[in-house]
Amino acid sequence: MSDSSSVEHDSTTVENFMWALEGMGAFANVLLLPESPEVGGVATPAALVESGKSTSSDVPVGLPEDGEDVDEKGQGGNEMSEVFQRLVAKWRSETIFLSDLGVVVMHPAYQMIIGLGPVAIPLILKELQERPAHWFWALEYISRECPPTTEGQSFSEMKEAWLQWGREKGYTS
Amino acid sequence: MREELKPEIIAVFPYLEKSGGYTTSAEDAVYNCIAHAAGANNDWWWPIQINGRGYWPIQNRNPKIEGFEEMFASLGYQKCELAESAELEIGFEKIAIYVGQNGLPTHAARQQKDGSWTSKLGHWYDIEHSTPEGVQGLIYGTVETIMKRPLQRESETDHEQENHSS
Numbered sequence: 001m002s003d004s005s006s007v008e009h010d011s012t013t014v015e016n017f018m019w020a021l022e023g024m025g026a027f028a029n030v031l032l033l034p035e036s037p038e039v040g041g042v043a044t045p046a047a048l049v050e051s052g053k054s055t056s057s058d059v060p061v062g063l064p065e066d067g068e069d070v071d072e073k074g075q076g077g078n079e080m081s082e083v084f085q086r087l088v089a090k091w092r093s094e095t096i097f098l099s100d101l102g103v104v105v106m107h108p109a110y111q112m113i114i115g116l117g118p119v120a121i122p123l124i125l126k127e128l129q130e131r132p133a134h135w136f137w138a139l140e141y142i143s144r145e146c147p148p149t150t151e152g153q154s155f156s157e158m159k160e161a162w163l164q165w166g167r168e169k170g171y172t173s
Numbered sequence: 174m175r176e177e178l179k180p181e182i183i184a185v186f187p188y189l190e191k192s193g194g195y196t197t198s199a200e201d202a203v204y205n206c207i208a209h210a211a212g213a214n215n216d217w218w219w220p221i222q223i224n225g226r227g228y229w230p231i232q233n234r235n236p237k238i239e240g241f242e243e244m245f246a247s248l249g250y251q252k253c254e255l256a257e258s259a260e261l262e263i264g265f266e267k268i269a270i271y272v273g274q275n276g277l278p279t280h281a282a283r284q285q286k287d288g289s290w291t292s293k294l295g296h297w298y299d300i301e302h303s304t305p306e307g308v309q310g311l312i313y314g315t316v317e318t319i320m321k322r323p324l325q326r327e328s329e330t331d332h333e334q335e336n337h338s339s
Contacts, residue, residue, distance in 0.1 A: 092296075097185055
């Protein structure tokens with residue numbers, strides 16, 4: 001297992017994000033389209049059903065301001081945290097009822113979270129701890145690492161393995 | 174836990190408003206509908222692997238309806254004839270497999286001893302619904318297959334399983 005400092009991703013958050021946008025093509029537009037009904041700033045499943053298509057946020061997800069101080073461990077960067085939370089809210093509202101993890105992790109918001117790069121790792125680990133969901137693939141793709149797991153390992157075991165990994169790497173306390 | 178259906182659930186599955194049902198668990202990402210239908214609330218069952226991981230009880234990971242039928246058959250289920258449909262049969266338990274517009278499976282539900290059905294909604298809640306049609310619609314599509322096997326969980330109270338985290 002290599003140290004997190006060896007992660008080959010570009011540490012420039014904006015560049016990572018733009019890479020994700022470019023990589024997703026039309027998918028990215030979903031996140032940047034004008035508003036559909038929301039409750040409390042979070043696109044609801046109801047909106048999804050009523051519109052018959054993906055929901056989106058009334059304000060574009062947005063990028064951190066140039067020069068915003070976000071280090072590799074994700075410290076600082078309130079705006080990055082807001083972007084992350086909006087993407088999580090969108091992803092949850094549109095996939096929470098699905099069983100096909102292939103669809104769940106290929107959702108544009110999930111892919112954009114991967115595109116945020118290493119600065120998203122502590123945010124993902126916090127989310128994994130507080131509202132467990134299938135964040136393992138995002139963590140693996142971003143970190144290019146994988147805690148010692150086996151195919152038969154359960155969700156709970158994988159969650160604990162990744163949280164332990166985060167503590168050992170200094171992403172969480 | 175057995176509460177009225179949450180409005181956000183009815184928003185996604187509007188047929189539930191008419192057919193009725195209950196929320197029977199808290200949110201839980203540990204297991205999904207397929208595992209729940211098979212009576213295993215401890216893992217996520219799906220035939221497609223991501224990065225080489227993902228549990229499926231049989232070697233053949235066919236993501237089509239035939240693959241799901243084969244998996245449930247490995248657990249002792251047999252495909253029902255249409256005439257048997259989703260009616261309650263004393264001494265048997267049934268599962269329903271749903272397919273979306275592309276013909277691929279999206280969901281499974283399990284009949285309880287009182288004839289109602291239980292579904293785990295992805296990462297979300299367990300719910301109880303009176304008929305399999307309750308969760309049909311845009312998200313899960315329609316019921317494609319009903320399967321049954323002799324009842325094996327006599328001690329289980331379907332409304333609240335012992336190993337559930339709620």
